[in-house]
Amino acid sequence: MDMVTLTIDGRKVQVAKGATILEAAKAAGISIPTLCHHPDQAVKAVCRVCIVEIQGQRTFQAACAYPAGEGMVVKTNTPAVREARKLIVELILSRHPQDCLKCEKNLHCELQELAENLGIRDVRFEQEVREFAEDHSTPSIVRDPSKCILCRRCVYTCHEVQGVGVLYPINRGKDAIVAPAMDKDLADLACALCGQCTLVCPTGAITERDDTAKVWAAIADPQKHVVVQTAPATRATLGEEMGLPAGTLVTGKLVAALRRLGFDRVFDTDFTADLTILEEGSELIERVKTGGKLPLITSCSPGWIKFIEHYYPDLLPHLSTCKSPQQMFGALAKTYYAEKAGINPKDIFVVSIMPCTAKKFEGQRPEMNDSGYQDVDVVLTSRELGRMMRQAGLDFEHLPEEDYDLPLGISTGAAAIFGATGGVMEAALRTAYELLTGKTLEDVDFKAVRGMESIKEAAVPVDGLNVKVAVAHGLNNARKLMDKLAAGQADYHFIEIMCCPGGCIGGGGQPFGTNNAIRGKRIDAIYREDQRMEFRKSHENPVIKQLYAEYLGRPLGEKSHHLLHTHYTPRSKY
């Protein structure tokens, strides 16, 4: 590899040719402040906060964009550089609301942190904050453009990572703002509501809709029997939300925390993830045997569902008719569980803890009321649950490890891995293999479908059939697979799509600061959870067996069809 040697702040640094000054400085242990820069995104160089002095150059240069050169002498910390950075941030602050204490992003705001790190105590410019209507049109995401600092991170994510592209800079100069076309509301757009924009926004311009007040009210209502379900991915991220290192597994503490918040029963979406495998695995087998629509595509990820409804409505018949685990849980909580516990379903209030903003939309879909009531009442993201725990003053780190309640809290390792890209596929293969062959699968690890590679393919011999599968995560990758499928070039049997990069562990409702390096740590945690489980195949879950025996009958049976399966809505792109 070609290397270059340069001097940064008096220290010799050697980096690969093509590395930026920012990267070279990082390698030398020198941290240059940034704002528009994001480790998973292409260079934008629009905020200019990372400017440095390069010997022999007339003006400062943006370290995030400027390539390190042989013999270059760079200074990152001179009085003039510090002063210029301050000036830049003061100019940004002069157009930014100063209501930080009341902002959703308070203490999580990168602009706030930057102002502190640069020692800004005064803004030398007159405040000129632009007023925009806030967008509260969706159940998932709130936009407050007055807090937008034009860094374009959300634009990159929306277009390049998710292939959705509803946000873009409009107008010019001082009138420029990031907004949807024609300044429309998000609800009127082909937005997947994935919330990846909320993860990359450095300020409070795009956040999740906060539904915590509804949950506090339900908990305080003595009439209500409040049950909570926790998505597979949340056990790998709630610790991080509460200040523990990324990738800390906190299953037992999460259960303890939810009990202390006052939930009447703490159940697990992992239970219905196992159920999904039974239903979806049976659907796959049936489609293969009866010549049904193939490839079968997973339907767990609500951002993905909204995306395919808008962008590939012709491919909807490929989707599994299975509801997502969240919605299966809601339907069962207000039927099976209500009957077993002798509680009137109208008094049951179902709360979901999800890694996801799109789940809020899914919970409100008009068809999601097969129990006779809205199956899931409120969906909270990991971040909102973190907020509730802090409001309650929980000392999360020192909580004991507790177990989920029976019966809807029993699950397997196959369900846990739903939280990572490839997990649903792997869980389905574990069960499909045993159901089709009648043999025991000795090695349950299908490593070919794991990891952060954008599109993963594998062929698995099962009972004389070479099952061809593909896995994509992030909607731009999903788009590539769908284009192939639409062109008749995809001869897979089964495709797993997760809306968000890395799968649910990287979901739009996960802790702020999520990036691909952190996603990797969370994925490791998810597979550790799988390994420590007593059962690792969904069909071995004893409560699932009991549920079929005493209530549902069989997978794809009449009751399953009524409670656990759904239909989709073709939507337009514009």
Next chain:
Amino acid sequence: MAVATKKPSVLSKSALAKVDQIIARHKDQPGPLLPVLHALQAEFKYLPEEALVRVAIGLDIPLSKIYGVASFYTLFNLRPKAEHVIRACESAPCHVRGAKEVIEALENALGVKVGEDTRDGRFTLELSSCIGVCGVAPAIMIDDEVFGNLTPDMVPGILARFN
């Protein structure tokens, strides 16, 4: 794949055919978006939303990006304008040479604020970024015609030429 648009059409069938022709004419050239927008504006005097949606589908470019481009250039009209469009340059050279007073004189003479149309539908008054004639600052454009070295008292005479 054909994707239906949500709203009922406001453009006539022949207008839509015209839009499709314009898209087809430029589709295969490199950087087709600006030529298409120019041709649409020449055809309709502004860029109707429905036409932009067809461009988005036809060129496979997100509508947000098309709107971003169309709203960046002040010479593109995103709504129907009055018969004559006055664009007063607001860039620095014009500003220091007295553009503010000229713009005020325009507002007074027309009885409108910047961004508005006169009630009789004759004039739209807008600001523009640099129109490239800094040598004769302050300057304005009315339709395609440039007027430079302006003082506020010259405004009524210039407007009279369009009446």
